[in-house]
Amino acid sequence: MQRAGVIGLGDMGSGLAKNLIRNGFETTGFDLSEARLNALAEMGGAPAASVADVGANADAIYVMVMNGDQAKSVILGENGLVSHMAQGGAVILTATIKPREAREIGEAMAGSGIHLIDSPVSGGFPGAQGGTLTMMAAAPDAVLDEFQPVMEAVSATIHRVGDGPGQGQTVKACLQTLIGSIFSATFEASVLAAKAGVKGENLFKVFSTSGAGCGCTNTALENIIDRKFENTGSGIGTMHKDLTISLDLAEELGVPMHTASSAMQIFHAGKAKFPEGDNWACTRVIEDIVGAELHR
The missing domain is CATH 3.40.50.720 (NAD(P)-binding Rossmann-like Domain)
Structure with missing residues (x-):
């Protein structure tokens, strides 16, 4: 062996x-x-x-x-x-x-x-x-x-x-483009729901049983409504780095990345305010702006 x-x-x-x-x-x-x-x-x-x-x-x-x-x-x-x-x-x-x-x-x-x-x-x-x-x-x-x-x-x-070499990393860059964008959309949707007075549990039930339900959406939303923003094994610095890699590749190849670029800014804001937090901490930045939090 x-x-x-x-x-x-x-x-x-x-x-x-x-x-x-x-x-x-x-x-x-x-x-x-x-x-x-x-x-x-x-x-x-x-x-x-x-x-x-x-x-x-x-x-x-x-x-x-x-x-x-x-x-x-x-x-x-x-x-x-x-x-x-x-x-x-x-x-x-x-x-x-x-x-x-x-x-x-x-x-x-x-x-x-x-x-x-x-x-x-x-x-x-x-x-x-x-x-x-x-x-x-x-x-x-x-x-x-x-x-x-x-x-x-x-x-x-x-x-x-x-x-x-490089071909595995290229596929990973494409994958992280998608995952980072899904995370960011979930962060925004959760704050929209919070501001509108929707219960987190109800939002989770709908999201997880709809066409939008997937591992990325479900994990992000569950951590948000349970207010778990640290020590979940998904440090914000990693996704921030990965999106940087995705956008670097896009720049190299001349590919416009509108959604991933927006996701990068959300993660940049989250990392700036909560450098030791996990991905879901980005939500807290948006929550602070509108003055509403999503709880289960």
């Missing part, structure tokens, strides 16, 4: 590690937080002293960091994975970064003997912890076949969306 590794043991990475261990993979991980390393040990994983140590002790390594610069440092740096992994291993890039950054990483890895699987994920904290993530995987079929078991350990659905 392949040895697994995880770089970045936060809300998402800790879930990857937990499910790799649960499925019998010898798992080594690294994070800058000592508390997270201790948590990995308690799960049965092997805390590493550095990224290089993970590279030396794993055949397939998930990179779940926050941005492209971090991904490049972890993968390509002097003490990065490429310099320490054995030939034939794979870096599984599950972090969401700009497509062009993934392509740059792929180009830099060419000839290294290390495979790159560009596979951002969807499902958030519940999906990571429950092992039910959706993966958007881009790599040659032979590589995906070889590393499918280690990917199946953390996901419920693996979509093969391309054969090269």
Whole structure:
């Protein structure tokens, strides 16, 4: 069985590690937080002293960091994975970064003997912890076949969306455009209902059983009416970053993005006022403007 590794043991990475261990993979991980390393040990994983140590002790390594610069440092740096992994291993890039950054990483890895699987994920904290993530995987079929078991350990659905770096990230950018827009529309609808005197429970029942009902709408509205704006596993900074990536790609390709641009402004306002909040905290900005809150 392949040895697994995880770089970045936060809300998402800790879930990857937990499910790799649960499925019998010898798992080594690294994070800058000592508390997270201790948590990995308690799960049965092997805390590493550095990224290089993970590279030396794993055949397939998930990179779940926050941005492209971090991904490049972890993968390509002097003490990065490429310099320490054995030939034939794979870096599984599950972090969401700009497509062009993934392509740059792929180009830099060419000839290294290390495979790159560009596979951002969807499902958030519940999906990571429950092992039910959706993966958007881009790599040659032979590589995906070889590393499918280690990917199946953390996901419920693996979509093969391309054969090269950047293609997985492109699909994720399109997905986040839609999710961010749905969230933002839900925030606005909830405040409209609050100002009109509608009960949150009634709004939730209608939305969740209508054509507009979906995981994104239901989750957002339920958190709003229960006034859960922190510690739900969906930090506002992540969606803010992801929409930035979507709009950057749109600018690169010359595609107008009217709805996503509006969603970006809503998330920008939410992040400015509630930087430690979750996505749903954006609603509070609009609520403050109109002087009404939606409760269950």
